Every structure is written in structure tokens, then in C-alpha cells.
Amino acid sequence: QQQVKQSPQSLIVQKGGISIINCAYENTAFDYFPWYQQFPGKGPALLIAIRPDVSEKKEGRFTISFNKSAKQFSLHIMDSQPGDSATYFCAATHTGRRALTFGSGTRLQVQP
């Protein structure tokens, strides 16, 4: 019930392309869905987050799409750049819990 399943495990995209990472969850109580970006040797850092009252949130080149009925959400990186090469984690939690349950991570490589 606390699991968040993430795919793909790794992704290679050409510069300028679209990167898409998907996550699915089981716990219908989850109401906060952030995405984190992690560079080697660093801790994860918040990239963008969404709550289930909206189906999409966009910040610059990063967009979260959320499908409540399917219990799925995804991260889209438009115009992917080599500097976007990192590991991306989806996560989820519910009001009152505070601690995040993380997906297994996606290692993104953007080739120049």
C-alpha cells in the first residue's frame, strides 16, 4: 500500500527531445506527489510537485501529469538538455504523514 512503482529504470534521450518518466501508486490516501532530482554525490532536491486537485502542473521545461483514476503520474522534461542528466525519483505521501515514499529512481542521460 505504501509502494510507489517507477519506470523506466534508465532512459537515454537526445538533446532537445522529450524525457518521460512514469510512476504508479496503490494508496488512495496519497495526496502529495513530488519529483526529486539527484546529481552524483548530492542529496535529492525537489524539482516539482503536484496535488490531486489538478491534472497537470508545469514549471519551465518540467511538467507533471496526474491521472487520479488510474493512480498514475508522470514527469515530462521538454527540450531535454545534457545538464538534465541525473537520477529522478517520484515520491508520494498523505496529509499527516510527512515522510515520503520514494520510487526506485530513473537514471536519465541526455546525449549532446
Place this chain on the structure above:
Amino acid sequence: DAGVIQSPRHEVTEMGQEVTLRCKPISGHNSLFWYRQTMMRGLELLIYFNNNVPIDDSGMPEDRFSAKMPNASFSTLKIQPSEPRDSAVYFCASSPGGGSALHFGNGTRLTVT
């Protein structure tokens, strides 16, 4: 804002030794989290505190692990005795409250030989 500060950055120890990891959360944040990251298991929550009180320690692997938060600006994670399977990167994170983003430190890479 200095962010979440963890020490040491790297720790190499022998099996059976005691290991203490330290964390200073962001000032004003009232929730603190300890996560462990491995290739096999990803990011796992070990324990989290709210207002210095442990709320959920169900992720602590076994009695060899203990965590304390004596005040709002300091927390420790102790492993005694350490084992090779404890080798991982341990992250501390803090947040200002429910439904807010977690701010992670840069982690402590622990190697137990």
C-alpha cells in the same frame, strides 16, 4: 541558509565498530528524516521526527540502529555493531511542516569492511 548539514561525508569502518552519523537540520524546520540509499533498495525511510519526537521508526532495520534528536538543531543515527550490509549512503532531510518539501543533506557514504 546553509541547508541540511551532515557529517562526516565519508566513513569507513570495520565490522563490529560503532558508527555515529550526525545531522543539523535547517533552522525552523520541525520535521527531520533519516533515509538510506542503496542500489538494491533505493531510498528507504529509516525514521522521522516531528518536534524532536520520533514518529515512525518502522524502517529502522534492527536493534543495531538507533536515532536520537536531543534538540531542534541536532540529530544522530548510530549503528552498533556495524555490519558490511550496512554499507550505503545515509541521508538526513528536514522540512518545515506537513505537506512541504523535504530538504536533503549531501549524505554520508558509509563503508563497512
